Amino acid sequence: MKRISLFLALILSALPGLRAAEAAPATPARAAYVMNFDGDWKIAGGLPEKALLIGLQGLANRSAPRLYIVHAEGFPWEITGPLEDFYARKHGVKFTELKTTEEALGHFAQYAKGYVVWDPTVMPTMNVAYTIAGLEDAVVVTPALIPLAERHGLKPIDDLRGRYAGQTDAQIYTDAKRRYWARCSHDQLILLGGQRGDIRIPAIADWGVRQKMFFHDLSANPIHADELALEKQFFSELNPGGTIFGWHVYGKDTEEQHTTLISTYGLKMEGLQSLPNLSFNCQFGFTPGFKFTNHHHVAPDTKLVAEPKVYLSFVQSDGIGIGVWTKPGRGRLPLSWGAIMGWVHFSPAALEYFHESATPNDYFIGGLSGPSYMYPNHIPANRFGLLMKEADDLMKVLDERIFEIMDNSAADGNLGNADLTKETVDRYYAAFPDVAGFINGYGPARTRDLRDGRPLISYDYYIDPRRPREEVTADLNELIALNSKRPYFLLVHVRESNDVNSVVEVVNRLTGPVEVVPLDVFMKLAASKQTYTTRYQDPTDPKHFKGY
């Protein structure tokens, strides 16, 4: 027991986020400001003021958590409101609302030394402006907002109008790299992608400004050779174990391409570009006495024996905080959640909020593929062990026993080849000696294994939120018919925007000896009788993207 305690103490001391938590006083009351954003992110509408405010948030939150933003209904991250309540309730934060940009500048212009002007007709200038903002303590303004900034005593620091007119993205970021990269963080980089066209959602920019990161939206698509080459330069110059925050650019390249590229350098991906408030969240540890306690349903050394029936288990692996968690119905059936392990470092309160509000049917699992989102078939061998050690340590802190893997490098979105090579599977079994099992995929996949009583099971089904529930029912019943041996282990991925109540209705209409079980029970049962094949990625399986 002492050895276990010592081991846990070592893990805790190794985690900066937890050190902050331990050092945190018993949550004395503190004041902070909150702004409530609407949903207008149009370049020609609400974006310029929001871009200013988000950058200002990064500056204001440099030395203390002073400004928090609650986003409108329909925003990708639906937890900003509940998390505000959590801060008030558990950390004694007394929020005062600021209603206008004018008010926000009135309070926080003191943390800026000036302003930098970006050009809405050359959108990469917004990213360059954010890079400058972090380095020079500037707010980012469009020409129309210059009078507003100057009313608050801010002076021009730089003006990007005209500097990059007519240049390609690769040319713009090459110049920006020459000017600013040496002074930026080499542990973290911001990929401020996401929407194209007339909308941008740079909600993560506060974090990039606070941490003095370089901002870009370069493409990882091989057809954009200049951009790809430049991005490779950045990745090769990041410190080992570095993290890319943000998201790829929709329409310019794909999630699969970008995550493959990042993984190839052994770097970590933390999405999305719309992830808000990290500059605020990173400054709160766990509340005194808090300890992660997962809702395990079976002890690690317990052996279960599967009966001749169909065992279903459901997993929601998209970024927790997007979608289902705050919707009605959660808790009505056992559902596993892929918590974002990296938030231990930069958003501990959010993880505590999820654990605090979990029902007995909510079960947390580790992932995704590593300490953050990565494609393991492409992680360099000399980085794999270190990354997975980091993931394994985080799982112990979070009291997680099942690890989720996803490699869509050869897939076509949520379709196609999501399988792991045998070499990759070998590495996982070696790197996680204590987990109860692994799951794999996003869409369906066919990598399966069972070693030392620890299964690796891929998803047999993916519930598209738009698919009519009667067809989902028919699909699941068909899988049950096609897989006629009993027991049958049917692992289902629930896309984040699904409604749990409707999944319950589907389950009620399934035929045969069906039982929905928590994932840890599912793994123990799957270990007791292997009715599934052992299979890995076959070199002859089709690959949608063949890599770099």
Add this chain to the structure above:
Amino acid sequence: MKRILLNLLLVLVLLPLAAVAGDPVINGRWRLDTTRSTALDGWSTADVVIAADGSKIGFHYDMTWHTTKVAVSQSVDTAQPVAIPNFFRIDQRHMAVYAQPKSAAAVTATWIDGGRTLRLEAQVPLETSQGNTTMRVYQEFRLQEGNAELVLIELHNTRSRPLVYHFTKVAEATAKK
């Protein structure tokens, strides 16, 4: 008299063949009407181009999934069963059900309903998480009155709910629109 008997015999022999010949209006490009059909999953759009020539009927499927385009061609023969590797059907691609490698479906084709319906019956080898299995697929391509609509009804021995796909005819010239 002998010639009359011979001609009569010839008519009797050829009559069944004539009766079961397919209606040539089935030839051409048919586009899936997603609003009236069983919900697609893993496909965005579907076209099928049918080309009947004697006893042989060619199917060419043009499928899309966002920016991905998939084209598949296969032929059946009403005169004899055929073996088709990776037999194409408008599958639900979010199910872990895959074509069995190095195997072929045994497919028979028959014109029925006076040549207005083409019936396909296939034994399709598949791979699932429990290994290899076979799905019996029954398809009817039914020409509708007016010849502007084609309905595909598909049954599986493993699915109690039929799949119903409504297609409308489109001219090749407008196919890319």
